[in-house]
Amino acid sequence: MALPFYIYAQLPSTPGTKATVEASPAAIAGSKENPEAVARGSALFKDKCGSCHGMTAKGTNKAPDLVRSLLVLDDEKGLLIAPVIRNGHKNMPSFGLTEPQIADIVAWMHAQTYAADHRNTYLFLDALTGDPKKGEAYFNGAGGCNKCHSAAGDLKGIGAKFDAHTLQGRWLQPRSGRGATSKSPVTALITLPDGKKVEGVLERYDDFTVSVRDAAGEYHSYNRNNGVPKVEVKDPVRIHTDMLRKYTDSDIHNVTAYLASLK
Numbered sequence: 001m002a003l004p005f006y007i008y009a010q011l012p013s014t015p016g017t018k019a020t021v022e023a024s025p026a027a028i029a030g031s032k033e034n035p036e037a038v039a040r041g042s043a044l045f046k047d048k049c050g051s052c053h054g055m056t057a058k059g060t061n062k063a064p065d066l067v068r069s070l071l072v073l074d075d076e077k078g079l080l081i082a083p084v085i086r087n088g089h090k091n092m093p094s095f096g097l098t099e100p101q102i103a104d105i106v107a108w109m110h111a112q113t114y115a116a117d118h119r120n121t122y123l124f125l126d127a128l129t130g131d132p133k134k135g136e137a138y139f140n141g142a143g144g145c146n147k148c149h150s151a152a153g154d155l156k157g158i159g160a161k162f163d164a165h166t167l168q169g170r171w172l173q174p175r176s177g178r179g180a181t182s183k184s185p186v187t188a189l190i191t192l193p194d195g196k197k198v199e200g201v202l203e204r205y206d207d208f209t210v211s212v213r214d215a216a217g218e219y220h221s222y223n224r225n226n227g228v229p230k231v232e233v234k235d236p237v238r239i240h241t242d243m244l245r246k247y248t249d250s251d252i253h254n255v256t257a258y259l260a261s262l263k
Contacts, residue, residue, distance in 0.1 A: 024115065027111050027112075027114050027115035028111045028114075030114045031107075031110045031111045031113075031114035033107040033108075033110050033111050034107060037103065037104045037107040037108075038104075038107050038108045038111045039108075040101075040104040040108075041104035041105040041106070041107050041108025041109070042108045044097070044101055044104055044105050044108075045057065045105050045108055045109070048095050048097070048105075049105075052092075053065075053066055054249070055249070056112060057109060057112055060249075061245065063092070066109065066112075067109075067112050067113055067116045068116070071084070072109055072113055073113055075106070075109075075110070077106075078102070078103060078106035081105075081106050081109060082102050082103070082106055085097060085102045085105060085106075086099075086102055128164050128253075128256065128257050128260055129253050129257070130250065130252075130253030130254035130255070130256055130257035130258075131254050131257060132254070132257040132258045132260075132261040133258075134250075134254040134258075135253075135254035135255040135256070135257050135258025135259070136151075136258045138251055138254055138255055138258075139151075139255055139258055143243070143251065143255065145255070148239075151262055155259065155262055156262065157262060157263060158259055158262050159259055159260040159261055159262040159263050160262075160263045164256060164260055167256060167259055167260060168252065168256045171240070171255065171256070171259060172240065172244065172247075172252065173240060173241070173244070174237045174240055184235075184236040184237065185201045185202070186201070186202045186233065186234070186235045187199065187200065187201055187202055187212070187233075187234045187235075188200070188202040188205060188210065188212050188231050188232065188233050188234065189231070189232040189234070190210055190212065190220070190222060190229050190230070190231055190232075191229055191230040191231075191232075192222070192229045193228060193229060198212060198214065198220050199212065199214065200212030200213045200214035200215065200220065201213050202233065203219070203221075204221070205231060205233065206224075207224060208223065208224055208225075209221065209222070209223060209224060210222050210224055210229070210231050
């Protein structure tokens with residue numbers, strides 16, 4: 001089944017992994033970088049760049065993902081990365097780093113891009129770095145999680161059922177994340193030009209086609225032109241995807257810590 005177009009457009013990298021995934025010794029070895037240089041570069045990047053680009057360079061709402069940047073992916077021996085670090089770029093200052101420091105950051109970034117391309121080399125660090133009390137406050141306040149979920153109801157005992165990383169993936173992306181849980185289908189209501197309405201489980205949705213399978217199992221497919229026919233997509237867990245753009249790393253780790261405390 002093809003994913004709906006809007007899902008393609010709205011599934012960013014999971015924010016929670018930005019501070020929990022680090023290049024492992026296997027990734028460093030694969031990148032052929034000096035482990036000591038990578039370690040120094042890691043500390044430098046977090047200090048100088050992490051607040052904007054994320055602690056593992058996966059991007060934030062302030063600055064883009066560098067691990068998947070074409071400039072970084074195409075870099076060899078720092079020829080492309082080093083000038084940007086040395087001279088700064090747009091809103092990014094140069095920080096006045098020395099050439100050895102720049103070389104260390106380049107080494108660390110190479111290790112990160114290698115890790116991203118070789119997922120079996122990931123080293124998952126402790127996900128329980130947040131504050132459960134702050135997570136509970138966010139859950140019941142700004143996050144609005146308590147509008148659909150309850151610590152005494154559907155989430156009762158959830159902290160005893162899953163490890164921290166699986167738990168984090170389940171609440172961040174219940175449809176597609178680590179340990180995805182949602183079985184509620186994405187449905188669509190199609191309103192044809194003559195007013196007829198067709199509703200069913202969404203099979204395909206893009207600018208040119210929409211297809212659904214109705215309750216009787218019958219398949220319906222329509223060509224689209226300039227938004228016609230009208231399509232209303234209904235995804236019970238879409239709010240989780242929408243919120244990915246709003247969470248800070250602190251929000252993610254605090255909520256994860258709170259959920260883990262629900263034994």
